[in-house]
Amino acid sequence: MTDELKNQESKSEKLWRATRHTFSSATFKANQYKQVVQKKIDLGAVHKKIGQLHTELGKMIDDCLEAGHKQVLERDEAIRLLQRLGSLKKAAALLEEEIEAIRAETPPEEEVHVEPISEEEENKQPE
Secondary structure (H helix, E strand, C coil), X not given: CHHHHHHHHHHHHHHHHHXXXXXXXXXXXXXXXXXHHHHHHHHHHHHHHHHHHHHHHXXXXXXXXXXXXXXXXXXXXXXXXXXXXXXXXXXXXXXXXXXXXXXXXXXXXXXXXXXXXCHHHHHCCCC
């Protein structure tokens, strides 16, 4: 009877351990997915700003050329737009790296804590 009780306990322990592992893994994956989605939303916003700056820069260049200005890219406004564009591109690259880092994360290993059974408990007969 003791072997049957031990076997039953070990089955329930295995089931509980598997359940905890599954829950932990699912929670980790859900959190990972949430973080990736948020970073992608941020990346989309940065790409939208980059597109707007391209449009603004193109319009400024066209306006300057129509007005007969020479050396358009040396103007303060053009330099300012190009600097903003460069910083946005760096921000986009950083976000892409962060997304890859999040995807590469693995769930933390679950600590297995088993309390040793004393000889008295091991030899104890069920009542």
